[in-house]
Amino acid sequence: MSEPFRLNPRNAVIAGLLVFLALLPLYTALSGNSFVMTLFTRVLILAMAAVSLNLIMGYGGMVSFGHAVYLGLGGYAVGILAKEGFGSGLLQWPAAIAVSALFALVVGALSLRTRGVYFIMITLAFAQMVYYVAIGLDRYGGDDGLTIYKRSRFGIVDLNNRTLFYYLCFALLLASIYLVSRVVNSRFGLAIQGARSNERRMRAIGFAVFRYRLVCFVIAGALCGLAGALLANHTNFISPAMMFWTRSGDLMVMVVLGGLATPFGPLIGTVTYLLLEEALSRVTEYPGLILGPTLLLVAIYLHGGIHSLLQRRTS
Amino acid sequence: MLYFIEQFLNGVQLGMLLFLLAAGLTLIFGIMDLVNLAHGSLYMLGAYFAATFAAFTGSFVLGAALALAATFVCGVALEIIAIRPLYGRNHLDHVLGTFGLLLFFNELVRLIWGPAGMTLSLPGEMLTAVQILPHVYYPAYRLVIIAATLVVAALLYIVVMRTRLGMLIRAGASNREMVGALGVNIKLLYTLVFGLGAALAGFAGLMQAPILTVQIGMGENILILAFVVIIIGGIGSIRGAFVAAIIVGLIDTVGRAFLPDLLRAALSTNAALTLAPALSSMLIYMLMAGILVFRPEGLFPAASR
Secondary structure (H helix, E strand, O other): OOOOOOOOHHHHHHHHHHHHHHHHHHHHHHHOOHHHHHHHHHHHHHHHHHHHHHHHHHHOOOOOOOOHHHHHHHHHHHHHHHHOOOOEHHHHHHHHHHHHHHHHHHHHHHHOOOOHHHHHHHHHHHHHHHHHHHHHOHHHOHHHOEEOOOOOEEOOEOOOOHHHHHHHHHHHHHHHHHHHHHHHHOHHHHHHHHHHHOHHHHHHOOOOHHHHHHHHHHHHHHHHHHHHHHHHHHHOEEOHHHHOHHHHHHHHHHHHHHOOOOOOHHHHHHHHHHHHHHHHHHHOOOOHHHHHHHHHHHHHHOOOHHHHHHHHHHO | OHHHHHHHHHHHHHHHHHHHHHHHHHHHHHHHOOOOOOHHHHHHHHHHHHHHHHHHHOOHHHHHHHHHHHHHHHHHHHHHHHHHHHOOOOHHHHHHHHHHHHHHHHHHHHHHHOOOOEOOOOOHHHHOEEEEEOOEEEEHHHHHHHHHHHHHHHHHHHHHHHOHHHHHHHHHHHOHHHHHHOOOOHHHHHHHHHHHHHHHHHHHHHHHOOOOOEOOOHHHHHHHHHHHHHHHHOOOOHHHHHHHHHHHHHHHHHHHHHHHHHHHHHOOHHHHHHHHHHHHHHHHHHHHHHHHHHOOOOOOOHHHO
């Protein structure tokens, strides 16, 4: 939000995290440990997806349970174009954004007519529909997925350069955090947030709540589609599994864990969740036995996520 | 024609299975206002229990009965330990918490039963095909599934509409606070309803176990279909769940069986082969979208339950 910057523990953590992310490639260059950079490239991309989900779920109160579908749509747009011989990123990435925006428009127009648990289940069901369609696409690998042999081409900029790709993801993540905070603090965003806390009142004072929400839904979908294009370029591989409904669950966990409706919450949540997953899978063969109950405890006790935990320390 | 009858019965059988899952989900949502993603895990547990107990006792029927009891106990324990703190919270907390439970159960099953799936073999007399119409044969076990599920549906109807427990369940669904204020032990009622939902899911899992491989994550795909069923039927309505389950089961099965031929009649063989698998898996979602446009609350809105 637009509160003045203060050096409190929360802002210190956020600043520290950003500095760490900015300097990470330096560590990789010095130590030669490229695994960390691969892991954190993934963190940055999924954080971008979480930021887009936070726009609708956190600020807009629209609990979408099918957000991973846009990662899949963006990824498949890149993969299918690459397979058909259109290697230019200037074509692939806009296509990823456009396909995701279009799908969000259709799903939003249908699902935003409903409320509460209906909305959760409908977004979930439509995402699963795309998952099954992708399984049926035999030409593009079906269930097994599709390997992308060449990353998107952008003239002389070579995305195969790991460091460059990392910084591109970092820059796009920061840009999306900036974009979302601009959107939510605009008149448009205040109307969206108003509709979250009292929809009837917003309608009574003359806001076309449905249209505002639909636009918000489409922005979030398009942004996540771009993250999907990045993810496909990062892994050089697309498969239906990237949009299975449990992936959408992961994205929701990242947002809630970090802190709903906070600008840096999704980033904090993504870093925490993915590092926790990574650390647990090194310690035990059964990470879910610890991760699962942790999520339950977060749902029961940790209102407002890590972001609010840091804030509570401040006051 | 023979093929059509076979596919029709397969569709009814899938519908019956979906009803068992959807009935539990819709009861739990209608009464406790809880979104339960771990419902598919109970379905999985039912199948694993059945495979284990049947191997242990050497009898399919005995194994199934033990598995049913075991999933009920698991459901009750789960409700008391993990679900209670989630009542009265928003749906996002439910999704997060029960998503955690789903991860937990998948891992627990992997720890106990190992990563490889299990199979459950049937007694000999259920493996044969019986003649249902002149020259039409159908596997006996699939008929058993349809019959058993119809019996369970009838029992459920009697329990909900004709018994004191059912009266409390219906009262709880329409006004929770009032039922509590009238001195009904709401905690116990919630635990029983959750256990009942768990037993229904477990029953679906154990009936399906001999047909499919029993494996980790088997509940995750079918859970989404059950969601589609209760969206179409109207959340909170058991009657709606029954009607919608059969519609979804039939459309999905019959669509997958006949859409390729229909498409081939209209398009070139190649285009039909490419389109058919993708299109037939979309059918039920298109049905759901269509129903949402005309009846956003589903076919049987909870108010008219």
